Amino acid sequence: MSIQTSKIKLSAVEKHFTSARGERQVAVSPLDLEIQSGEFVCLVGPSGCGKTTLINLMAGFEQPSAGSVTIDGRPVSGPDPDHIMIFQDYGLYPWRTVLGNVLFGLQAKGIPAGEARDRALATLELVGLRHAIDKHPHELSGGMKQRVAIARALAVEPSVLFMDEPFAALDAFTRYHLQDELLRLWQETRPTVVFVTHDLDEAIALGQRIVLMAPNPGRIQRVLEVSLPHPRERTRDDFAFFRRELFTEFHLVHQMALQEAEYSI
Amino acid sequence: MKSRLFAILVPFLAGVAFIALWQLAAGRYTPEQLPGPADVLKAIKELSDNGVLWGHIGISLVRFGSAYLLAVAIAIPLGLFLGRFSRCHAAIDPLIQVLRPISPIAWFPLAVLWFGIGNAPAVFIIFLAAFYPVLLTTISAVRGVPPLYLKVAGNFGAGSRMTFLRVIVPAAFPGIMVGLHIAVGTAWIHLVAGEMLGAQSGLGFMIVDARNFLRTDQIMAGMLLVGLLGLGIYRGMKAVERLLGRRWGVTS
Incomplete structure (x- = not known):
């Protein structure tokens, strides 16, 4: 049963690069992970822990050196319009208006113009940007740009949303606001969400499960279930409990990294 | 204020x-050595009154326009192609690098041998002057398209045709525009040179003709007009660029 319902499955996935000097560098050491359909999973860890590599492997932008990545039981061989990635730098097209950007994915799918327009407008309504459809990206704030990118993704109704530190460039207020927006959108449309962040509070506010990753080599340190109902009150004690849990865990990571560094000297 | x-x-x-x-x-x-400003204005009026001037300006503009458009029409598609396919670019780039430093004027003897005397050599020289800036900026504009744009297009399943026409071309557009701009300048400069060498009409010819009659005032009238028209074309280009830039969302 549990095997059938897992949406994304990583088995013994491994990724290494060869550096310019010909040295083999391990970005992700063999790991297993299963993500259920409709689940919201956060990948958290310090830089170099392989979280971005891992999401790129799942989204099909990179291929594993060993092991397998499957979505819906099929191996991931490349990017797929059913699994949309949202980037920190938005990736909006500056020559297109807000509406034009949201239309892009629908046009790529070959959806007739009239229907595409209706769907794009409905999605822009959903993210609260109906009033800005004729603006160009350079006229928008960072938070609005990311909402356009989210609308562009949701318009094609993907079953998986991959988000690679999508709110990292935004100020704290906008970030909280967009986190709440994202949760609302997730509850309304229920895609599977894989969300990479280095912000521990963000991970606790959003994730049903938090995958803690550690560097040298990139690996999964621990998987934490966050049993709080959404939306989560960031100032409550139970939020603080998970916060303490994560900080303790990463404190350990720091110490181990320190020791490893000492040994290598 | x-x-x-x-x-x-x-x-x-x-x-x-x-x-x-x-x-x-x-x-x-x-006045034969250096006419004053008033003499030059008088010369312009004289040339204008006997009807010679407008014919020369007209033919110069037609030559410039047709050679420039021909260069753009060939250089942009070729540049888009070479920018997109880096293997072809690697093959052809050395050739371009050798041909590019050759002044268009140096082509003049060959141009006369190939095309005879008249319009064609002048047009050919202007063409060369406009061709390389447009070609090179187009290539680098295509190669400079942010990889993220292509990643997004690939993620949404855009085909290679859609990716090329609706992502790469518009993304490269501001860079191409810079090339079009530079090319206007170099082509206009070479217009006079091209017309001085072989043509029997146009502003360049008008200057040579004035020299043959030692009409220094008319020489300077020709130079002044070349400068003013060049400025006008440059300004017009700027206006078009700003208009398109606004549409493209690259300028505020």
Whole structure:
């Protein structure tokens, strides 16, 4: 049963690069992970822990050196319009208006113009940007740009949303606001969400499960279930409990990294 | 307010000072050596009155326009192609690098052998002058398209045709526009050179013709007109660029 319902499955996935000097560098050491359909999973860890590599492997932008990545039981061989990635730098097209950007994915799918327009407008309504459809990206704030990118993704109704530190460039207020927006959108449309962040509070506010990753080599340190109902009150004690849990865990990571560094000297 | 006044007033005063200096200098030489500003204006009026001037300007503009458009029409598609396919670019780039430093003027003897005397050599020289800037900026604009744009297009399943026409071309557009801009300048400069060498009409010919009759005032009238028309074309180009840039969302 549990095997059938897992949406994304990583088995013994491994990724290494060869550096310019010909040295083999391990970005992700063999790991297993299963993500259920409709689940919201956060990948958290310090830089170099392989979280971005891992999401790129799942989204099909990179291929594993060993092991397998499957979505819906099929191996991931490349990017797929059913699994949309949202980037920190938005990736909006500056020559297109807000509406034009949201239309892009629908046009790529070959959806007739009239229907595409209706769907794009409905999605822009959903993210609260109906009033800005004729603006160009350079006229928008960072938070609005990311909402356009989210609308562009949701318009094609993907079953998986991959988000690679999508709110990292935004100020704290906008970030909280967009986190709440994202949760609302997730509850309304229920895609599977894989969300990479280095912000521990963000991970606790959003994730049903938090995958803690550690560097040298990139690996999964621990998987934490966050049993709080959404939306989560960031100032409550139970939020603080998970916060303490994560900080303790990463404190350990720091110490181990320190020791490893000492040994290598 | 004050700064705007300043921005108009200072260049105006500088212009007046230049004309005054010119007039002063002209007083020390014969009109055959250095005519004064008034002589040059009179020469323009004379050329305009006997109808010669407008014909020359017209033919020059037609030559410039057709050679420029021909260069753009070939250089942009070729540049898009070479920018997209880096293997082809690697093969052809050395050839381009050798041909590019050759002044279009150096092609003139060959151009006459190939095309005869008349319109064609001048058009060919202007064509060459416009061709390389457009080609090279187009190639680098295509190669400089942010990888994220292509990643997004690939993620949404855009085909290679859609990716090329609706992502790469518009993304490269501002860069191509810079090339079009530079090419206007180089092509206009070479227009006069091309017409001086072989043509029997146009502003360049008008200057050579004036020299043959030792009409220094008409030589300078021709030079002044070349400068003014060049400025006009440059300004027009700027206006188009700003208009398109706004549409493209690259300028505010």
